[in-house]
Amino acid sequence: MTLEPTTPDTAARDTAALDSEDGQLAYELDRAHVFHSWSAQAALKPMVIAGGLASTVWDFDGNEYLDFSSQLVNVNIGHQHPAVVAAIHAQVDVLATIAPATANLARGQAASRILERAGDEFSKVFFTNGGADANENAIRLARLHTGRDKVLSMYRSYHGNTGAAVVATGDWRRVPNQYARGHVHFFGPFSYRSEFWSESPVEEGERALQHLRRVIQSEGATSIAAILIETIPGTAGVLVPPPGYLAGVRALADEFGIVLIFDEVMAGFGRTGDWFAFQSLADEGADVVVPDLITFAKGVNSGYVPVGGVIISPSIAAAFDDSVFPGGLTYSGHPLAMASIVGALDAMESEGIVANAKRVGADVIGPGLRALQAKHPSIIGEVRGVGVFWALDLVADAATREPVAPAVIAALKKSLLALGLLPFFADNRLHVVPPCVVTDDEVARALDLYDQAFSSL
Numbered sequence: 080m081t082l083e084p085t086t087p088d089t090a091a092r093d094t095a096a097l098d099s100e101d102g103q104l105a106y107e108l109d110r111a112h113v114f115h116s117w118s119a120q121a122a123l124k125p126m127v128i129a130g131g132l133a134s135t136v137w138d139f140d141g142n143e144y145l146d147f148s149s150q151l152v153n154v155n156i157g158h159q160h161p162a163v164v165a166a167i168h169a170q171v172d173v174l175a176t177i178a179p180a181t182a183n184l185a186r187g188q189a190a191s192r193i194l195e196r197a198g199d200e201f202s203k204v205f206f207t208n209g210g211a212d213a214n215e216n217a218i219r220l221a222r223l224h225t226g227r228d229k230v231l232s233m234y235r236s237y238h239g240n241t242g243a244a245v246v247a248t249g250d251w252r253r254v255p256n257q258y259a260r261g262h263v264h265f266f267g268p269f270s271y272r273s274e275f276w277s278e279s280p281v282e283e284g285e286r287a288l289q290h291l292r293r294v295i296q297s298e299g300a301t302s303i304a305a306i307l308i309e310t311i312p313g314t315a316g317v318l319v320p321p322p323g324y325l326a327g328v329r330a331l332a333d334e335f336g337i338v339l340i341f342d343e344v345m346a347g348f349g350r351t352g353d354w355f356a357f358q359s360l361a362d363e364g365a366d367v368v369v370p371d372l373i374t375f376a377k378g379v380n381s382g383y384v385p386v387g388g389v390i391i392s393p394s395i396a397a398a399f400d401d402s403v404f405p406g407g408l409t410y411s412g413h414p415l416a417m418a419s420i421v422g423a424l425d426a427m428e429s430e431g432i433v434a435n436a437k438r439v440g441a442d443v444i445g446p447g448l449r450a451l452q453a454k455h456p457s458i459i460g461e462v463r464g465v466g467v468f469w470a471l472d473l474v475a476d477a478a479t480r481e482p483v484a485p486a487v488i489a490a491l492k493k494s495l496l497a498l499g500l501l502p503f504f505a506d507n508r509l510h511v512v513p514p515c516v517v518t519d520d521e522v523a524r525a526l527d528l529y530d531q532a533f534s535s536l
């Protein structure tokens with residue numbers, strides 16, 4: 080299916096009215112007064128973006144960039160989609176804010192749209208302000224439901240920047256922030272950089288499951304409330320699990336009475352070419368592996384208004400029918416966020432945007448990246464991904480798989496920006512993560528720019 084977007088590509092792209100002095104002012108105000116995430120502040124030189132449309136953004140000087148980052152892998156529907164913008168406008172005129180304890184039409188519609196897509200195994204949605212607090216509340220639900228304390232999550236993971244979510248995180252961001260208790264980490268499967276000396280993806284999956292079983296036994300199964308995993312670890316490198324792995328984790332959770340949480344904050348709502356990544360990962364001839372709780376944010380409304388949430392199975396929801404759920408947020412189910420979800424999900428469906436992500440990934444991005452690897456085999460160690468969710472593992476030595484040095488990443492970033500492409504890098508990887516509305520022509524252009532950047536090294 081070829082995408083037929085409703086996005087007008089002229090009106091909002093009128094860059095003639097841009098004033099580079101506004102760009103300069105935006106930069107100066109930022110440097111004077113804004114404190115940025117995850118950074119030493121002094122050397123920062125943030126880009127100033129004036130506007131965007133679909134898969135393109137531009138600055139105040141009229142320079143255009145193909146957005147192959149989707150910002151923080153969240154703008155799944157593309158920039159300034161008219162249906163989402165209109166839905167927010169319409170809601171502002173009706174009711175801009177209302178307390179979470181009220182019933183609100185947009186909120187009910189957003190919840191039901193999400194549940195339709197998650198499937199019959201889920202019955203309720205708890206709305207949060209973003210992905211981190213979605214994980215925070217999923218962990219809380221699991222602890223209250225089981226009466227147990229510990230949470231198992233992967234070393235190669237990111238779950239957000241709040242108390243329990245950042246300690247559930249496996250990467251470096253956990254280490255300076257370890258205030259929450261009861262978190263234990265394990266290694267998930269990653270054939271290209273195996274912790275298990277495996278020689279095939281199937282062996283990797285089996286050994287990773289055996290390792291998880293040993294961690295559960297060693298920690299004491301009856302102390303473990305939840306296994307929290309990104310269905311496809313994203314920032315850690317788009318680590319698509321091998322066949323059988325998710326089913327094996329589900330079986331372990333069932334065997335030991337542990338709540339299984341899939342973090343679909345990055346992988347959900349179209350990124351993998353389905354509404355949820357767990358739906359994309361059904362093994363040949365096997366049923367989809369369904370968790371007990373799903374956390375989401377980003378792609379649900381492409382970040383036009385901050386929002387996230389937890390999708391809850393009937394049995395866990397029922398546990399709070401007569402006992403109080405001790406959690407809440409002033410902006411839980413904020414009407415502007417809810418309206419933007421309804422607008423985004425309806426447009427994604429009617430315009431075939433999720434199907435476009437699947438087709439473009441299988442037919443254009445995947446083959447294109449593999450051809451790029453064939454042309455640059457000494458630096459592109461592995462290509463992996465699905466839908467519009469891909470990573471190139473960049474190596475200094477293809478035989479040893481030693482990651483490239485940070486200076487190589489810096490050089491690639493500089494040349495891609497100069498060529499007019501906004502890239503997404505994490506550690507030694509180039510993540511190829513355009514919006515789900517990306518066209519074949521845009522992918523072809525991006526592949527050419529990646530090729531030029533690799534050739535210039």
Ligand code: PLP
Nearest residue numbers: 209210211237238239344345376
């Ligand atoms: N979980 C995953 C898998 C993520 O990728 C992120 C953010 O990148 C989060 C949780 C945290 O979401 P937020 O930044 O909206 O709190």
